[in-house]
Amino acid sequence: MDNFLLPAQLQISLAEHEALITLRDALREERLPNDFKFDMSYGACGGDGCGTVGCIGGAVRLMCLTGSQHDIEGLHEPYRHDVRAAFSYVERSELHPTLAPLYYPHPEGSYPRPPFNIYTQADAARAITNYLTTGKPDWLNAASETLKPYLQ
Numbered sequence: 578m579d580n581f582l583l584p585a586q587l588q589i590s591l592a593e594h595e596a597l598i599t600l601r602d603a604l605r606e607e608r609l610p611n612d613f614k615f616d617m618s619y620g621a622c623g624g625d626g627c628g629t630v631g632c633i634g635g636a637v638r639l640m641c642l643t644g645s646q647h648d649i650e651g652l653h654e655p656y657r658h659d660v661r662a663a664f665s666y667v668e669r670s671e672l673h674p675t676l677a678p679l680y681y682p683h684p685e686g687s688y689p690r691p692p693f694n695i696y697t698q699a700d701a702a703r704a705i706t707n708y709l710t711t712g713k714p715d716w717l718n719a720a721s722e723t724l725k726p727y728l729q
Contacts, residue, residue, distance in 0.1 A: 581709040588675045596637045596646035597705055603649045604702035633701055634667035634680035679704060679714040683727070697721055 584594040603609050640646045642662055666672075667680055682696065682704070703719035717725065 579706070579710065582712060587709070587712055589673065590641075592641045592646050593637055593673075593676070594709075596640040597633075597709060599640065599647055599649060600633065600636050601702050601705040601709070604698040604705070607698055609649060609698070632667065632680065633705065634676065635663040638663035638666040675712065676708075678716075679708045682714070682716045682720075695724060695727075700724065 579598075581594075581598070584591045587594065589597075640649070700716075700720050704714040704716050707713060707715040707719055
């Protein structure tokens with residue numbers, strides 16, 4: 578059994594907490610829907626920065642918007658009309674400061690920065706587990722060996 582912090586301790590909503598657990602399990606077991614492209618650099622709304630919908634924050638927001646935080650149904654193609662709301666949610670990380678380090682693996686101004694698409698599903702699952710148990714994603718320890726030189 579996982580020893581996760583409570584939503585109140587993490588300063589997030591119950592829906593976000595549940596979505597993170599569901600997403601973590603799906604990433605760890607590599608059972609995301611075929612039409613959901615997990616890629617921390619995939620910008621469904623255009624641009625090249627945030628990674629919505631393919632990122633952790635975009636996935637969490639879509640799951641919450643569709644009321645599917647207990648399963649991954651909210652990540653299927655029919656729900657992609659909600660990507661603008663997911664994009665806005667991720668881009669406004671100041672509204673959820675405890676989640677920002679999870680959604681943005683390397684702080685602004687840190688160099689060299691790895692490309693967002695180098696993060697794997699396993700890396701993301703470990704970072705989510707770290708966040709849920711300690712309140713910090715600890716990307717350095719969650720990252721695969723490919724990423725570690727960038728994050729030190």
